[in-house]
Amino acid sequence: MVTASFLTDPDFIRVLYIAAFACFIIGLRLLNHPRTARKGNMIAAVGMAIAVVATLLWDFVGDYWLIAVGIAIGTAVGIPAARSVKMTAMPQMVALFNGVGGGAVALISFVEYREALEHTGANPELEQLIPILVAAIVGSISFWGSNIAFGKLQEIIPGRPIQLPGQQFINIGLLVVALGSAVAIAAGTESELLFLLILVSAAVLGNMFVLPIGGADMPVVISLLNAFTGLSAAAAGMALDNVALIVGGMLVGASGSILTRLMAEAMNRSIANIMVGGFGGVTVAAGDAGDKTARSTDAASVAMQLAYARKVVVTPGYGLAVAQAQHTVRELADELEKRGVEVSYAIHPVAGRMPGHMNVLLAEADVPYEQLKEMDDVNPELPQTDVALVIGANDTVNPDAGMPIIDVNKAGQVVVLKRSMNTGFAGIDNPLFYNENTALLFGDAKESVAAVLAEVKDL
Amino acid sequence: MDLLTELTILVLAAFVGFEVISKVPNTLHTPLMSATNAIHGIVLLGGLLLIGEATGFLDEFLLVIAIAFGTINIVGGFLVTDRMLEMFKRRD
Numbered sequence: 001m002v003t004a005s006f007l008t009d010p011d012f013i014r015v016l017y018i019a020a021f022a023c024f025i026i027g028l029r030l031l032n033h034p035r036t037a038r039k040g041n042m043i044a045a046v047g048m049a050i051a052v053v054a055t056l057l058w059d060f061v062g063d064y065w066l067i068a069v070g071i072a073i074g075t076a077v078g079i080p081a082a083r084s085v086k087m088t089a090m091p092q093m094v095a096l097f098n099g100v101g102g103g104a105v106a107l108i109s110f111v112e113y114r115e116a117l118e119h120t121g122a123n124p125e126l127e128q129l130i131p132i133l134v135a136a137i138v139g140s141i142s143f144w145g146s147n148i149a150f151g152k153l154q155e156i157i158p159g160r161p162i163q164l165p166g167q168q169f170i171n172i173g174l175l176v177v178a179l180g181s182a183v184a185i186a187a188g189t190e191s192e193l194l195f196l197l198i199l200v201s202a203a204v205l206g207n208m209f210v211l212p213i214g215g216a217d218m219p220v221v222i223s224l225l226n227a228f229t230g231l232s233a234a235a236a237g238m239a240l241d242n243v244a245l246i247v248g249g250m251l252v253g254a255s256g257s258i259l260t261r262l263m264a265e266a267m268n269r270s271i272a273n274i275m276v277g278g279f280g281g282v283t284v285a286a287g288d289a290g291d292k293t294a295r296s297t298d299a300a301s302v303a304m305q306l307a308y309a310r311k312v313v314v315t316p317g318y319g320l321a322v323a324q325a326q327h328t329v330r331e332l333a334d335e336l337e338k339r340g341v342e343v344s345y346a347i348h349p350v351a352g353r354m355p356g357h358m359n360v361l362l363a364e365a366d367v368p369y370e371q372l373k374e375m376d377d378v379n380p381e382l383p384q385t386d387v388a389l390v391i392g393a394n395d396t397v398n399p400d401a402g403m404p405i406i407d408v409n410k411a412g413q414v415v416v417l418k419r420s421m422n423t424g425f426a427g428i429d430n431p432l433f434y435n436e437n438t439a440l441l442f443g444d445a446k447e448s449v450a451a452v453l454a455e456v457k458d459l
Numbered sequence: 460m461d462l463l464t465e466l467t468i469l470v471l472a473a474f475v476g477f478e479v480i481s482k483v484p485n486t487l488h489t490p491l492m493s494a495t496n497a498i499h500g501i502v503l504l505g506g507l508l509l510i511g512e513a514t515g516f517l518d519e520f521l522l523v524i525a526i527a528f529g530t531i532n533i534v535g536g537f538l539v540t541d542r543m544l545e546m547f548k549r550r551d
Contacts, residue, residue, distance in 0.1 A: 024498055028479045031491050038544035041494050045537040048501065055504045062511030070466070070506065074530020081531075090543070094493050097536045102495050103541035104528035108505040111518045118514060127462045159528035187466050233502040234469060240508050241460045247472045254476025255495045259488060271538040274472075349488075356488030364547040397507070 008059050011236035016054035017244040023047025023253055029122060034369050051244045053072060087364045088321045092153035092352045093147045093206065097223050098229055100141030105232040108200060109135040112239060113195050123190050124239075129240035131181040136195065137202045138232035140350040144206030145225050152210070163212040173206040219354045220263045224238045227256025263350060265285070302415050303455030304390075306332075307339055308385035309413075313378060315346045316358055317405050319392015319418060323445035326365035339456075344371050346388075346406045359449035375406055385411040392418065392445045398430040414438040416449045490543045497536025503529025 006012060024047045030040025055061065078097075085093045108456065109132045116124040123129055151157035164170060178201040181194045212223055230252025237245025306312055314333065317386075319324060333343040345367065351358040359372055371383075388411035395401045397408045408414050409432055416438060432438055439449050480491070508528040513519050 024477060025475060027494070031487060031494055032479075034487060034544075034547040037487055037490060037547065038541065041490070041537060041540045041544055044494060044498060048498070048533055048537070051501060052505060052507070053501075055507045057513075058508065060473075060511050061507055063513075063537075066510055066523055067507060067520060067526060070526025071530045073527040074532075075534050077527070078531040078533075078535035079538060082535040082542065085539065087543070089547075090489065090493070090539070093539055096488075097493075097500075097532050097539070098496050100528040101496070101502060101532040104502045104506065104525040104532065105526040107528070108502065108509065108523045111509055111513060111521050112505075114518055115509065115513060157487075218506070223492060226492055226499075229502075230495065230499045233499045233505075234472075235484055236502055238465050238469070240505055241465070242504055242508065243460070243468060244505050245501055246465060246468050248498050250469050250472035251476040251479075252495045252499040254473045255480040255491070258477060258480050259492060346547045354489050354492065355492070357493075357547075359487075360489050360543050360546070366546075369547055452467075 001273060004111075007056050010058075013054045013057050016050055016057075017242075020047045020051035020054065021245050021247040021251075023050065030254070038140060052250070054244070055242075067295050070113050087361055089154075090325065090350075090360060091218065091222060091357060092150045093274065094354070095149040095153060095225070097221065098226050098342065099143050099146030099150065102139045102146060102225070102229045102232060105135050105139030105229065105236050106143055106202075108236055109139060110195065110199060111216055111237065114192060117190060117192065122186065123185065126186065127185055128239050131235040133185060133198065135232045135235040135239060136198050137178050138204035138228050138235065139184060140199045141206040141209065142225050142228040142232060143208045143226075144203045146206075148207055148210040149213075149221055154215075155208060157211075161358075164208075167208065167212060171208050172203050176209065177201040178205065219350055219357070220260060221262040221353075222354060223256055224431065225247055225256075227260060230254075239325045241391055259357060278391045293371065294300060296441050297415065297441050299451035300455045301439070302441055302452045303459060305415065306341065306389065306415055306452070307456050307459050309336075309341055310383045311342045311381075312336060312387045312389060313373075313382065313391045313408070313411065314389060315343055315347050315348075315386045315393050315408055316346075316351060317354050317360070317391065317393025317396055317446050321352055321357070321361050321392070323392060323447075324450050325391065325446035326367075327359045328446055328453060330362070330365040330367050332456065333371075333448055335453060335456050342357070344373050344380075344381075346375065346379065346408075347372050348393070349405050350403075351393060351396050375404065378427055379407050379410075382407050383411040387411065387413045390414065390416040390418075391449065394418065394430055397432055400429070400431055408432065409435060409438075411438065416440045417445050418442065419444065463498055487523060488546075490540050490547075493540040493543065497533055497540060500532030502531050503533060505529075 024042050027040040030036040040397050045282055080152030178198050181198045210221055230249050233249030234253055237249055284312055336343050347358050362372060388408035390397055390408055395405050415435055463527050484538055503526060508524045513522055
């Protein structure tokens with residue numbers, strides 16, 4: 001059959017791979033702008049479909065019904081999960097999807113090693129073996145680390161840092177065991193048991209690495225694990241001599257690293273500091289709140305302040321997401337704009353639980369993205385702002401947080417909507433709350449905003 | 460493919476990744492993370508490449524799980540990204 005031989009020609013398959021990663025690159029490029037982002041995602045998905053179909057054409061690929069079973073299970077789990085997840089739960093969903101990717105890498109590397117032992121009775125050549133070992137270690141760390149991140153965000157596991165005495169030494173010990181076993185195999189030891197030891201020690205390391213991390217640092221962790229999974233996929237690609245896998249994995253490895261660095265910068269911490277110093281271990285001393293008093297206010301006064309302001313900047317935080325207040329906030333903003341008030345939103349890079357998480361939540365509530373302003377753009381405007389309305393944010397507006405913040409304290413008046421006087425994730429007392437021009441409105445963010453909205457409508 | 464060719468591809472892909480991504484505005488970081496997350500589901504190919512020549516129940520079983528995992532990663536990832544991006548609208 002002429003057509004069949006043409007389709008299964010290795011060169012044809014490689015050309016399809018080129019098309020596939022061209023789609024990835026164009027897709028990522030289009031993801032740069034809100035207007036083209038959706039198209040970009042679709043193009044990347046088309047690239048993925050091309051890569052999968054092309055791979056099925058290789059003449060040594062077989063067991064099609066087993067492949068069908070795997071894909072059917074994955075589709076049956078993936079589609080409903082992606083369809084039903086709430087926008088507020090997006091970070092844990094990404095963590096989970098990231099985890100299964102890492103898990104797949106670890107499983108594939110294990111099977112590849114087993115098969116090599118079985119077929120040849122010896123270890124694979126070093127240029128295969130080293131990527132296999134790298135994929136096994138990184139994939140396993142990524143799988144377990146992501147699961148812990150999921151558990152923490154889903155509040156199955158307590159969000160506060162869980163730390164063992166001598167944590168750093170245990171982690172280093174685990175890394176030594178994993179790397180040592182890998183070196184032993186690379187040096188010629190043929191042992192499936194040793195390979196399992198690599199997977200298990202990397203798995204425990206993945207757990208230990210994420211458990212001590214507090215909720216505030218979770219965005220950095222997910223981003224880092226995303227990069228890890230990408231790198232491990234690229235390693236698997238080198239082990240399997242597959243260009244599409246190398247390019248796809250490495251693109252993600254690079255993007256994840258960039259994102260991680262951007263976020264670490266936003267929190268004023270170097271990546272090295274985060275890696276070595278232990279995640280979430282902020283050591284700023286809690287201020288003494290004893291002799292300071294915070295002023296509380298009511299919905300009617302807040303409504304008055306807002307309605308007669310010229311310029312209002314809304315600073316949302318995770319509290320807004322938890323209370324699902326984004327729609328009510330948008331209604332309030334619409335009402336204010338009808339009265340000629342200029343409303344914009346100040347988005348801190350780490351507001352919410354992931355970079356850009358707050359943008360997604362506000363977009364869900366139909367807030368036009370032109371109104372969403374990044375920290376560096378909005379800070380110079382705050383001295384000319386009449387009222388800064390802080391909704392469920394704490395660390396991102398805390399002058400003592402030890403990171404760049406939204407300078408709401410420079411605005412004429414500050415109104416803070418929060419549930420209680422508790423400190424934020426970072427556990428640092430917030431001097432903003434005791435300022436003369438700050439007033440606090442206690443209660444659930446959604447109920448408070450709704451009350452203010454009702455009062456504004458009555459004015 | 461020889462090792463050096465693979466390393467060349469790897470390094471070039473890394474630079475392309477940095478270049479393409481460093482220009483993404485904050486607004487799109489979550490969708491971007493989610494989209495790249497879906498792309499590393501490409502590891503599914505590894506499962507497909509190995510399963511035909513895999514022998515024994517255990518290896519085939521593990522590979523079916525790997526294929527299922529990879530599929531969840533891809534299908535779920537792209538779908539969830541699309542749901543997020545659908546909501547980024549301009550004011551009419």
